[in-house]
Amino acid sequence: MNRLALALALALVACNKDSSARPPAAAATPVTAATGGPAALDALDKRTPVPLLPMMADHQKRNMRDHLLAVQQIVAAVAVDDFAGIEQAASRIGFSEPMGQMCEHMGTGAPGFTELALAFHHQADRITVAARAGDKVGVLAELGTTLQACTGCHEQWKQQVVDEAGWQRVAGAPPPMAHGAGH
Ligand code: HEC
Known part of the structure; x- marks a missing residue:
C-alpha cells in the first residue's frame, strides 16, 4: 500500500x-x-498544473486553509466593527518578504502563478488600509476584490505533486541521472 x-x-x-x-x-x-x-x-480537471514536491503541496494547502480562516475572521470582525481584529486577520494574508519568497518558490514550475499570488497578497493589504481608516464599506469592498483573486487563481491552477526528479526538471536543475547523458 x-x-x-x-x-x-x-x-x-x-x-x-x-x-x-x-x-x-x-x-x-x-x-x-x-x-x-x-x-x-x-x-x-483541466486547470493548469502547479508542480510541487509533496511537502510543498502540503504546505500550500495548509496556507490555503489558513487564508480561508483569515477571511472567516475578517468577516466575523466586520460584523462587530472590530477594526483591530480585521487588521490582525488581514495581515495574515497580506504581503511580507517571507510570504513573497514562498510564492516565488511555489511558482517555480508554473510561469504566471507567482505573479497572481503576489498580486493577491498586495490586494489583501488594502483590507488593512481600509481597516486602519475605520472604513467598513471599504473593508468589504477590498475583501470582495481579494476573494476574486482567490477564486480567479483557483479557476486557473491546480496542484500537481511531482517527485524529486520531476521537481528538478521544472526548477531548471538537471536531474541527477542526466549528468553526462549527452543532453
Ligand atoms: C495564486 C493562486 C492562489 C490564490 C491567490 C489563492 N489560492 Fe487557494 N489554492 C490554490 C491552489 C493551486 C490550490 C490547490 C487546488 C487544487 O489542486 O485543487 C488551492 C487550494 C485552496 C484550498 C483547499 C485547501 C485544501 O486543504 O485542500 C482552500 C481552502 C483555499 N485554496 C483557499 C483560498 C483562499 C480563501 C484564498 C484567498 C483569500 C486563496 N485560496 C487564494 C491557489 C491559490
Missing part, C-alpha cells in the same frame, strides 16, 4: 471511530494511484 492509500485508510478509520452507523473502514475501497484514481481526477 502506498503512503497515500495508507493515509486515506487511516483517515477513514479515524472518521469511523465515533460513528457506529458507518460501515467498517475495510468496506471502503480507497482509489489509489495503482487503480488510477488520481490520474482519472487529473484528466477531468
